[in-house]
Amino acid sequence: MNDLTILSRSLLKYAGLGVLIALSMVVLYLAAALILTLVPVNSEAPVPQDGVTIFVLSNTVHTDILVPVVHPEIDWRTVIDPGDFASGSDRSEYIAFGWGDKGFYLDTPTWAQLKISTAIKAMLLLSPTAMHISYYRKKPATGDLVKKLVISDGQYRRLVHYLLASFQQDKQGNFRLISHPGYYNLNDRFYEANGYYTLFKTCNNWTNRALKDISVKTAVWAPFDKSVLYHLNE
Numbered sequence: 001m002n003d004l005t006i007l008s009r010s011l012l013k014y015a016g017l018g019v020l021i022a023l024s025m026v027v028l029y030l031a032a033a034l035i036l037t038l039v040p041v042n043s044e045a046p047v048p049q050d051g052v053t054i055f056v057l058s059n060t061v062h063t064d065i066l067v068p069v070v071h072p073e074i075d076w077r078t079v080i081d082p083g084d085f086a087s088g089s090d091r092s093e094y095i096a097f098g099w100g101d102k103g104f105y106l107d108t109p110t111w112a113q114l115k116i117s118t119a120i121k122a123m124l125l126l127s128p129t130a131m132h133i134s135y136y137r138k139k140p141a142t143g144d145l146v147k148k149l150v151i152s153d154g155q156y157r158r159l160v161h162y163l164l165a166s167f168q169q170d171k172q173g174n175f176r177l178i179s180h181p182g183y184y185n186l187n188d189r190f191y192e193a194n195g196y197y198t199l200f201k202t203c204n205n206w207t208n209r210a211l212k213d214i215s216v217k218t219a220v221w222a223p224f225d226k227s228v229l230y231h232l233n234e
Contacts, residue, residue, distance in 0.1 A: 029199070029223075032221070033221065033222075033223050033224060033227060036219060036220040036221035036222075036227075037219045037220075037221070037222060037224075037226070037227040037230050038219075038230075039219065039220045040217050040218065040219065040220070040231050041212055041217070041218060041219070041220055042211075042212065042215050042216055042217045042218065043217055045215040045216065045217060047150070048150055048151065048152045048155075049150070050150070051150050051151050051152045051153060051155070051156070052067070052068065052071060052150070052151050052152070052153065052155075052156040053068070053139070053148060053149070053150055054066060054067045054068075054148075054149050054150075054151060054156070054159070055094070055139070055140060055142075055146055055147060055148055055149065056146075056147045056149065056207060056211075056228060056229065056232060057096060057140065057145065057146050058145040058146075058225040058228070058229060059145070059225075060145065060225065061225055062098060062100060062203050062204070062225060063098070063203065063204050063207040063225050063228045063229075064096040064097060064098040064132070064134070064207070065096065065097050065098075065159075065163070065207060065210060066094050066095070066096045066097075066136065066139075066140065067094065067095060067097070067156075067159070067160075067163075068093065068094060068095075069092055069093060069094060069095045069135070071156065072153075073153065073156055073157055073160055074160050076095050079164070079175065080095075080133060080175060080191075081174075081175075081177075084177055084189050085135065085186070085187060085188075085189060086186045086187075087186040087187055091137060092135035092136055092137050092187070093136065093137065093138055093139065094135070094136040094138070094139055094140075095133065095134070095135055095136070096132075096133065096134040096135075096136060097131060097132075097133060097163050097166070098131065098132040098133075098134075098203060098207075099129060099130075099131055099132075099166055099193055099195075099203055099206040099207075100129060100130065100132065100197060100202075100203035100206075101127045101128075101129060101130075101197040101203070102127065102128045102129050102130040102178075102190075102192075102193075102197075103127060103128075104127075104197075105130045105132055105190060106130070106178070106180050106190065126196040126197075126198060127196060127197040127198070128192075128193075128196065128197075129193040129194070129195055129196060129197050130178060130190045130191065130192060130193050131166055131167055131175075131190065131191040131192075131193045132182075132188065132189075132190055133188060133189055133190075133191065134182075134184075134187060134188040135187040135188070136187075144229075145225075145229070147229060147232040147233070149216060149232070151214060151216065155214040155215060155216070156214075158213055158214045159210060159213075159214050162209075162210050162213050162214070163210070165194065166193055166194055166195070166206070167191055167192070167193060167194065168191070168192035168193060168194055175191045175192075176191055176192035177189060177190075177191055178190040178191060178192060199223075200223070202223045202224075204222050204223055204224055204225050204227060204228050205221065205222055205223055207222070207228050208221070208222035208227065208228050211228070217231050218231050218232070219231060
């Protein structure tokens with residue numbers, strides 16, 4: 001057996017070990033996601049009969065939080081400049097907030113345009129993040145991917161603080177608009193966000209953390225959209 005054969009076998013051995021470790025990590029990640037999705041928090045929290053109507057939306061991968069544009073607690077047009085949007089802000093009743101990987105948001109308008117480099121960076125590195133803001137003329141119809149919640153004024157106040165804290169601000173306190181037209185060129189834009197995106201802090205974890213903070217029954221950990229929606233289906 002020559003040195004080249006020995007080297008080839010060693011490389012194959014380590015390659016196989018690397019694949020095994022990678023597969024084991026994927027299995028552990030998915031198992032943790034399943035278990036921690038099934039375990040709820042805020043199970044005993046009271047559910048108000050009257051209050052503020054909000055929604056959690058999913059596009060089958062990513063979740064957004066939809067809230068009223070105008071409420072006694074806040075008029076979102078006073079902190080998110082309507083002039084940033086080509087259309088939609090003046091006649092819309094609801095506004096959606098999503099947090100996620102900046103590169104993923106800006107470079108992947110459709111799944112067909114997803115680059116392997118973008119996906120790997122989002123999963124394995126500490127990636128900068130962005131807030132995606134969209135205006136909705138009317139409240140959406142509820143269904144498998146749209147869940148309606150009624151929360152108290154106090155809960156909404158905490159949600160507002162959570163959403164505001166997700167944005168980066170300049171020295172004047174203004175949200176930092178990203179030079180990108182948005183997906184629809186009319187009613188959505190991107191802003192710089194606080195925090196980093198990782199495999200363990202995904203866009204759906206951001207939504208789930210919001211629900212935790214305002215005492216809504218939700219999962220312990222929710223890396224996937226189905227994890228966020230699971231307890232909202234009950």
